[in-house]
Amino acid sequence: MSALRPLDKLPGLNTATILLVGTEDALLQQLADSMLKADCTSELKVHLARSLPLPCSVNRPRIDLIVFVVNLHSKLSLQSVEESLCHLDAAFFLGKVAFLATGAGRDSHCSIHRNTVVKLAHTYRSPLLFCDLEIEDFRAAMAQRLVRLLQICAGHVPGVSALNLLSLMRGSENPSLEDL
Amino acid sequence: MDETLAEFFRRTILKIPMTEMMTILKTWNFLSENQLQTVNFRQRKESIVQDLVLLCEENRASLNDAAHLDIIYTQFHRHQKIWDVFQMSKAPGDDIDLFDMEQFKSSFKKILQRALKNVTVSFRDAEENSVWIRIAWGTQYKKPNQYKPAYVVYYSQTPYAFTSSSRLKSNLPLLGQALTVASKHHQIVKMDLRSRYLDSLKAIVFKQYNQSFETHNCTTSLQEGSLGLNINMDSRIIHENKVEKERVQRVTQEIFGDYPQPRLEFAQYKLETKFKSDLNGGILAEREEPLRCLVKFSSPHLLEALKSLAPAGIADAPLSPLLTCIPNKGKNYFKIRDK
Numbered sequence: 001m002s003a004l005r006p007l008d009k010l011p012g013l014n015t016a017t018i019l020l021v022g023t024e025d026a027l028l029q030q031l032a033d034s035m036l037k038a039d040c041t042s043e044l045k046v047h048l049a050r051s052l053p054l055p056c057s058v059n060r061p062r063i064d065l066i067v068f069v070v071n072l073h074s075k076l077s078l079q080s081v082e083e084s085l086c087h088l089d090a091a092f093f094l095g096k097v098a099f100l101a102t103g104a105g106r107d108s109h110c111s112i113h114r115n116t117v118v119k120l121a122h123t124y125r126s127p128l129l130f131c132d133l134e135i136e137d138f139r140a141a142m143a144q145r146l147v148r149l150l151q152i153c154a155g156h157v158p159g160v161s162a163l164n165l166l167s168l169m170r171g172s173e174n175p176s177l178e179d180l
Numbered sequence: 181m182d183e184t185l186a187e188f189f190r191r192t193i194l195k196i197p198m199t200e201m202m203t204i205l206k207t208w209n210f211l212s213e214n215q216l217q218t219v220n221f222r223q224r225k226e227s228i229v230q231d232l233v234l235l236c237e238e239n240r241a242s243l244n245d246a247a248h249l250d251i252i253y254t255q256f257h258r259h260q261k262i263w264d265v266f267q268m269s270k271a272p273g274d275d276i277d278l279f280d281m282e283q284f285k286s287s288f289k290k291i292l293q294r295a296l297k298n299v300t301v302s303f304r305d306a307e308e309n310s311v312w313i314r315i316a317w318g319t320q321y322k323k324p325n326q327y328k329p330a331y332v333v334y335y336s337q338t339p340y341a342f343t344s345s346s347r348l349k350s351n352l353p354l355l356g357q358a359l360t361v362a363s364k365h366h367q368i369v370k371m372d373l374r375s376r377y378l379d380s381l382k383a384i385v386f387k388q389y390n391q392s393f394e395t396h397n398c399t400t401s402l403q404e405g406s407l408g409l410n411i412n413m414d415s416r417i418i419h420e421n422k423v424e425k426e427r428v429q430r431v432t433q434e435i436f437g438d439y440p441q442p443r444l445e446f447a448q449y450k451l452e453t454k455f456k457s458d459l460n461g462g463i464l465a466e467r468e469e470p471l472r473c474l475v476k477f478s479s480p481h482l483l484e485a486l487k488s489l490a491p492a493g494i495a496d497a498p499l500s501p502l503l504t505c506i507p508n509k510g511k512n513y514f515k516i517r518d519k
Contacts, residue, residue, distance in 0.1 A: 023493040025425070032417045049420035050493065057420075074494055 004054065005089045006096055009062040016154035017045040017061045018146065021052060021084055022069030023077045027102060027133045031069070034136075034143035042156050044147065052084035064154040065096055065162075067146065069133075070117055072103040072110040078117070085124065095162030096153050097126045100142070102133040127169045181237045188246050188326050189236050193229045196253060201228075204256060208249050211235050246326075247302035251314050254331055254344075255306070258378045261331065261344035265373045265381055265510075266356065268339040271366035279336050279363075281311065288313065288362035295354055300324045310335045317351050330355065333378065339365060340385050342378060372513035380442035384507050389442045428490050428497040435504050441483035447512045449475045449502065454518055470518065483507065 004019075018035070020028045025048070032046040045061060054060070068084065071077040081099075088097070099121045103110060121128035131142040153162040181189075196204050201221070205211060211232070219231045236245070254261070270276075289301045298318030306312055313332040318324035330346035332355070341359055346352075356368045375381050383389040419425065452470045479485040483506065490497035498504070506512055 019420075025491075025493050029417070033414070036414055036416055044416060046417045047420055048417065050424060051421075054420050055423065076494065076496075 004052065004063060004066075004087070004092065006063070006091050006094075009060075011062050011064075011154065012043075014042050014156070015045060015061060016040075016042045016064050016150045016156060017047060018150045019047045019049060019063045019066045020069060021049050021066060021081065022071070023050055023074065023080045024069070024071055025050070027071065028069060031133055031139060031143060031146075034139050035147055037140075038144045038147045040147050040151065042151055042154065044150070051080050052087040063096075065098065065146075065150045066092060067098050067100050069100045069102060070112070070120075072101055072112045072114070072117070073106070075111055078112050078120075082120070093124055093126060095164075095166035097124065098146075098149065099124075099126060099128045100133075101128065101130050104130050105132040105135070125166075125170075127166070181241065185241075185243060185246065186233055186237065188243075189233050189241065189249075190229055191327070192246060192250055192253065193232050194225070198225060200256060204249075204252055205232075207252050210239065210241065210245050210249070215239075243300060243326075244302055247300060247314050247316070247329075248304060250326075250329065251302060251304045251312050251331070254314075255304075255312060259376045262374060262376055263333075263342045263378050263381055264345055265371040265385060266341045266343060266359070266368050267371055268341070268360055268363065268365035268368045270339075270364075274364075274366065277364050281305070281309075281336060284334075284336065284362050285311070288358050291358040291361055292354065295358075296320065296351075298322060298324050300326065300329075306333070308335060309337050315351075315355070317346075332359065334359065334363070335382075335386075336363070338386065342381060345374075372511040374512065375444045377443040377445075380444060383442045384510050389507055390437055390439055425491075431497040432487060432490050435498060436483070436487040441481070441487060442507060444482045444506070444512055445480065446476055446478040447482060447503070447506055447514070448477075449514045449516060451475065451516045452518075453516060477503075482512075 020031060022028050028048045032048060035046060036044060047060070047063070066088070068081045069077070070081050099117060101114075101117045104114060117128060129142065129145070131138050133139050133142070149165070151157050152160050152165050155161065198221075202216075205216060215235050215238075219228060219235070221228060223231075285303050292299045292301055292315065296318060297320050300314075300316040300318075302314045304312045304314075311334050313334065314329050315332070316324035316326045316329045328346065330351070331344040332341055333343075334341040343355065360366070360368045371385075373381060373384065380389075451473045454470050455467055477486075486499060486503050489495040490499060502514065502516075
């Protein structure tokens with residue numbers, strides 16, 4: 001089982017690959033379907049995994065963006081993501097990792113506090129996105145956003161790199177996070 | 181017909197929803213076809229009920245007939261009651277007597293009537309050698325309360341009886357005694373099993389839930405129905421953990437089987453265990469007394485929900501045996517103590 005490295009493989013022609021990591025398969029599947037429906041000039045590939053490390057595979061293309069999906073209703077999903085993060089090469093955290101928290105809309109079902117994921121994203125210096133993946137419209141909008149992120153991370157958008165994007169997204173975050 | 185009986189008829193018929201009215205009246209078979217045709221079923225419900233009560237009066241309906249109608253209504257609406265399960269046993273060395281339904285009924289009735297002067301007992305035979313018993317409780321000085329009856333469903337070829345939880349709990353020992361003696365058993369024990377769904381309780385207790393009628397090849401069903409994926413899966417989506425998913429699916433199928441699960445609404449665990457902690461020290465770690473705690477799982481269909489936990493990624497497979505043993509052990513109330 002090899003560690004994932006961002007630049008150890010050659011990119012495919014006009015191909016962008018995203019890896020969605022999360023314990024709840026149904027949510028990942030729905031998000032993947034929504035992403036593939038979005039308009040995109042690049043060829044998209046979506047890989048779904050429950051956790052890292054990934055099983056050994058020679059045929060896997062280069063992963064351009066990893067999104068960790070945490071369900072705020074389930075402590076198990078947060079625990080699984082935290083354990084997976086240890087198996088990721090540090091170079092990924094230069095703009096190729098994002099966190100997605102779902103389930104914030106149903107506050108009474110949340111067993112993980114919002115701040116916990118905010119701190120997690122801050123610790124790994126990666127952007128955090130909130131979206132209720134169960135609602136189709138929100139999911140479609142988030143899918144569109146992720147496709148744009150993916151294109152940038154794959155280098156398909158001239159003039160913007162993953163690292164550029166990271167500092168751009170960081171600027172819009174709440175400044176009080178620096179105090180955490 | 182006296183007023184209280186007429187009122188009882190009125191209220192019982194009023195309970196029946198209009199969509200089921202004809203079916204239930206025909207099952208009751210007390211009013212003839214001709215009589216039913218004289219009633220205008222397009223009026224307001226109160227008027228229909230009034231007409232029906234008048235017809236009952238014409239036929240000189242008795243309390244027994246009213247009780248029969250009540251039993252039929254309950255049979256159609258068995259989910260409105262919560263059912264407990266009792267298991268009887270014979271003393272070791274007892275002969276196996278031939279069961280006589282009429283003798284059981286008369287014996288049961290006599291025992292109750294001897295103990296409580298005022299009690300209404302009615303019987304209705306049902307499928308699989310079972311009998312539905314309706315009991316309206318009274319006391320030495322009060323007439324039976326027809327509006328809070330208890331129901332017992334006894335399967336004569338088995339030692340099991342199902343009772344609807346009655347609010348008048350003080351009569352439970354008497355009921356148990358009457359059942360035991362009338363059916364020529366020695367002892368009766370209440371099982372830790374309770375649900376609204378009488379048919380599911382039956383399936384669990386008679387071990388009928390694990391009969392699946394399909395006989396197709398095991399391997400094909402794993403591949404086709406497995407992974408919970410759409411058949412029209414996009415080839416651009418790749419599942420990295422296919423092996424793990426198949427394992428989870430296989431383990432779930434081994435534990436829960438392919439058949440539909442019996443329906444329960446909850447499982448309750450009473451814990452009386454000492455506090456165990458990985459951290460050394462802490463206030464609770466040194467406590468000698470066990471902690472008492474109650475954990476209750478509720479769901480519209482508990483066992484199907486448990487079955488879908490691991491494939492949905494919400495829990496690891498295999499699930500705790502405390503959850504998976506529910507149909508096997510025939511229990512949904514557990515008391516857990518330190519060994």
